[in-house]
Amino acid sequence: MKFGGKARDKDKTTVIYNSNITMTDIPLEAYDYVVNGKPALEWVMERQVVKTDKASGIVNDANETMNNPAYPLELFQRVITVSLETMKIVRAQPKLDLPK
Known part of the structure; x- marks a missing residue:
């Protein structure tokens, strides 16, 4: 998964899932939900990348782990919803009026 646009001008309203699937019109407000200093959506994008550990050769692939090739896409879509709904509740x- 990667953002649309060019490297310098990332378009966070567009996420390219693969060569066949591109998600568009992602509300920028979804990136307001931050967990441990990073928007939850960006965290999902980082963790769902297929990687091979150089030292061991072990492949980390969420598709294989979940036995569902659509899992990373579905997870990203669910996190969009959770992010928007959470921020709606928070706002x-x-x-909170704290004494000074």
């Missing part, structure tokens, strides 16, 4: 909370 609806009253301001």
